[in-house]
Amino acid sequence: MLGYLLGRAGIDVVVLEKHNDFLRDFRGDTIHPSTLELLDQLGLAGEFLKLPHSKVSRVQLQTTAGQTFAISLERIPSKFQFIAFMPQWDFLNFMVSHAGPFPAFTLRRNAEVVGLIERDGRVHGVRYRDAEGEQELTAVLTVGADGRGAVTRESAHLPRLETAPPIDAFWFRLPRHGNEAAAVFGRVGPGVLLVMLDREEYWQVAFVIPKGKGEEIKSRGLDAFRQDIVSVAPELSDRVDQIRSWDEVKLLTVRVDRLTRWHMPGYLAIGDAAHAMSPVGGVGINVAIHDAVAAANVLWRPLSEGRVSEDDLAEVQRRRERAVRIIQTFQGFIQNRFLKPALMSQGPPSVPWIMRAVLATPFLRDIPPRMLALGIDRPRIESPARDRR
Numbered sequence: 231m232l233g234y235l236l237g238r239a240g241i242d243v244v245v246l247e248k249h250n251d252f253l254r255d256f257r258g259d260t261i262h263p264s265t266l267e268l269l270d271q272l273g274l275a276g277e278f279l280k281l282p283h284s285k286v287s288r289v290q291l292q293t294t295a296g297q298t299f300a301i302s303l304e305r306i307p308s309k310f311q312f313i314a315f316m317p318q319w320d321f322l323n324f325m326v327s328h329a330g331p332f333p334a335f336t337l338r339r340n341a342e343v344v345g346l347i348e349r350d351g352r353v354h355g356v357r358y359r360d361a362e363g364e365q366e367l368t369a370v371l372t373v374g375a376d377g378r379g380a381v382t383r384e385s386a387h388l389p390r391l392e393t394a395p396p397i398d399a400f401w402f403r404l405p406r407h408g409n410e411a412a413a414v415f416g417r418v419g420p421g422v423l424l425v426m427l428d429r430e431e432y433w434q435v436a437f438v439i440p441k442g443k444g445e446e447i448k449s450r451g452l453d454a455f456r457q458d459i460v461s462v463a464p465e466l467s468d469r470v471d472q473i474r475s476w477d478e479v480k481l482l483t484v485r486v487d488r489l490t491r492w493h494m495p496g497y498l499a500i501g502d503a504a505h506a507m508s509p510v511g512g513v514g515i516n517v518a519i520h521d522a523v524a525a526a527n528v529l530w531r532p533l534s535e536g537r538v539s540e541d542d543l544a545e546v547q548r549r550r551e552r553a554v555r556i557i558q559t560f561q562g563f564i565q566n567r568f569l570k571p572a573l574m575s576q577g578p579p580s581v582p583w584i585m586r587a588v589l590a591t592p593f594l595r596d597i598p599p600r601m602l603a604l605g606i607d608r609p610r611i612e613s614p615a616r617d618r619r
Contacts (some may be wrong), residue, residue, distance in 0.1 A: 231268075231519050231522040231523065231527055232373060232375065232500070232522035232525055233329055233335060234328065234329040234332075234335070235243040235522065235523065235526035235530070236335075236526055236529075236530060236533065236613070237329050237332035237333070237334045237335030237443060238329075238332055238382075238613070238614075238615050239334075239526070239530040239534070239613045239614055239615070239616050240332075240534065240547075240617070241334055241366075241478065241530060241533045241534055241558065242333050242334050242336075243334060243335055244336045244337075244338060244369075245335075245336070245337045245338070246338050246341040246342075246343055246356070246358055246367070247337060247338065247339045247340075247341060248340075248341065248342045248343070249340065250313060250339050250340050250366070250440065250454070252318065252319035252322040252323060253319050253321070253338070253501070254318070254319070255617070258317060259315055259318055259427075259429075259434070260313050260314075260315060260427075260512035260515065260516070261283075261313065261315075261316055261321065261510075261515070261516070261517040262313055262353045262513065262514055262602070262603055262604075262605075263303070263306065263310040263311065263312070263313070263454060263604060263605045264520065264603065264605045264608060264609065265359065265515075265516050265601040266278075266279075266310040267308060267309075267310060267517050267604075267608075268307075268519065268523060268609065268610075268611060269504050270309070270310075271611045272536050272609065272611065274324075274328060275310075277324075278324055278544060280312065280320075280325055281316060281320050281324065282316070282320070282430075282468075283314045283315055283316040283320075283597070284314075284315045284412060284428050284429060284430040284590075285302045285312040285313070285314060285315075285412065286312060286313045286315060286412055286413055286428055287302060287304050287311055287312045287313075287413075288300055288301070288302050288303070288304075288412055288413045288414070288598075289301040289413065289414040289416070289602075290413050290415050290416065291415075291416035291417070291418065291581070292412070292416065292418070292425075293417075293418045293419065293460070293578060293579055293580070294418065294419035294420070294462060294578050294579075295578035295579065296576060297580065297581055299581060299585070299586070299589050299590070300589075301589070301598055301599045301602070302516060302599060303599050303602075303603050305596055305599070305602050306596070306599055306604065307600075310604065311420055311603075313414075313512075313603070315427065315428060315429055315430075318515070324615070330341055335598065337612040338360070338373050338557075340360050340361060341358045341359070341360050341365075342358060342359045342360070342596075343356050343357070343358045343382060344357050344358060344359055344364065344381065345357045345378065345381065345385050346382060346386060346497065347366060347368065347386040348371065348385075351494075351495060352494075352496045353372050353386065353494060353495065353496035353497035354368050354369070354494040354496060355367045355368035355369040355372055356369075356372055356382070362608075363424060368498070369496075370498070370533065370537070370538055371498065371529070371533065371538045372495060372496060372497050372498075373497075373498050373499075373500060373569060373571040374497065374498070374499040374500070374503040374504075375384050375500055375501050375502060375518070375522075376387070376487050376503055376569075377497075377502045378502040378503070378506035379489075380499065380502070380503035382497065382499065382503065383489065383499045383503050383504070386494050386497050387432045387467045387498070388489045388490075388491050388492070388494065390486040390487050390488070390492075390493055391487060391488050391489075391490060391492065392485075392486075392561065393486045393487065393558075395441065395484045395485070395486045395508055395562075395565055396439070396440065396441050396565055396566065396569065396570040396573075397438050397439065397440065397447060397484050397565060397569055397573070397596045398439050398440075398441055398442065398443070398444060398481060398482060398484050399436045399437060399438050399439065399482045400436070400437040400439060400447075400479045400480070400481055400482075400511065401434065401435070401437075401479070401480045401481075401482055401483075402435055402437070402473055402478055402479045402480070403432045403433065403434060403435065403473055404432065404433045404435055404466055404469050404470065404473070405413065405431075405432055405433075405469050405472060405480075406429070406431060406432050406433045408430065410465075411435065413427050413428060414426070414427055414428065415420065415463075417462035417463045418462060418572050418579050419461050419462035419575055419578065419579070420428060420575050420576055421486070421572075421573055421574070421575060421576065422458050422459075422462045423462055423569060423572050423573060424437045424438065424459065424462060424463060425438070426463065427512075428504070433466075433572065436482075437455075437459065437479075438454055438569060438573065440570075440574070441484070442572050444481045447462070448476055450455065452473060452475070452476065452490055453472075454490075455479075456470040456471070456474070457513050469583065484509060485506045485507060485560070486506055486507065486508050486558060486561070487505065487506045488504070488505040488506075488555070488558065489505065490495050490548070490552065491547070492504045492543070492547040492551075493540065493543035493544065493547060494503075494540075496538070497543075498525065498543045498546060498603040500518065500521035500525055500546070500550075501512060501514075501517070501518030501521055501522070502518060502519065504547075504554075505517075505554045505558065505562065507557070507558065508558070508561040508562070508565060510561040510564050510569075511557075511564075511602050513557060513562075513602065516605065517554065517557060517605065520550065520553065520605055520607070520609045523611055524544045524546055524549045524550050525607060526612075526613040527549075527593065527612040527613055528542055528545050528546050528549065529542055529546070530613040530614070531545070531564075532542075536552055546551050549607070550607075552606070552607070552613070553605060553606035553607045555595065557560050557601075557605075559605065560601070567582050567584075568581065568582055568585065
């Protein structure tokens with residue numbers, strides 16, 4: 231997104247992609263209304279929504295104790311009152327297809343960044359490896375958008391705060407029947423919690439587990455794992471045998487951290503490189519896109535003049551840090567006050583009273599869906615579309 235916006239503004243920008251394609255599974259596939267609004271501002275939303283996707287407007291939680299709660303996006307103040315579920319490789323290919331025609335935009339594939347070029351306390355670009363060996367690419371500004379395992383932020387030695395999320399998750403797919411409701415379903419029982427994401431032809435299932443317990447659960451065997459699934463989602467009993475081996479179950483290790491300084495001279499971190507988000511709410515990709523929009527809004531003018539100051543980079547962090555902190559705090563509350571107790575419980579779990587009170591109060595119930603759908607600071611694109619000529 232940042233490469234697209236800078237190329238659109240006539241700024242020379244090179245995006246380095248480690249792989250030859252974008253076909254990585256289990257990336258964030260949830261395009262929230264805030265991102266759809268940004269695409270709409272760019273005149274791309276209509277074309278984007280012609281790509282295969284599913285629309286979900288309700289997030290529903292059920293416990294084996296008989297409690298049912300729902301969050302609806304149908305009242306949020308947006309023309310897009312749904313989450314679009316789309317494989318991230320389709321989203322990335324879409325953005326590349328529209329960025330490619332900009333003369334200022336270049337994408338280099340099979341280019342694995344291995345470190346920063348640093349002299350006299352300033353970053354002057356990156357070292358990367360391709361089929362021809364190690365290369366150097368110099369730049370006025372290097373942006374680390376390389377995720378929670380970012381090589382660039384490690385090379386920059388930026389200070390970081392780390393938390394200890396109490397969960398990990400197993401990810402797998404199960405067939406979805408055509409007559410099943412389109413929604414995000416949470417299922418909670420004694421010591422068992424799973425989330426079912428509608429992918430039209432199949433359910434993407436997150437089986438949430440206590441931190442570090444993946445191997446212990448595997449040691450109990452697939453039959454016990456299938457029984458745990460059915461104990462909270464009995465409607466899946468006719469298809470859990472589709473999980474034939476542990477090779478079909480991927481472990482997501484949950485990490486949550488935040489840089490206290492996102493930048494140094496010549497370098498800026500955004501997205502998970504600046505703040506690894508919990509999977510709670512599926513907001514990570516959208517938060518990262520908000521970072522990209524803020525970065526383009528602040529930096530397009532100084533970049534067009536061939537200069538970027540520390541104050542410019544600090545301004546990107548200033549615009550985005552508050553929203554990131556609020557969302558991470560909310561995710562931490564859900565993890566520690568609901569998910570962790572549910573996973574530790576021996577009896578039927580109960581939804582915390584404060585969550586029940588919020589969802590039952592008319593003037594409060596729309597706050598969670600609005601925050602989920604639109605974020606804390608609803609971004610707008612300020613960077614221009616400029617004819618490079």
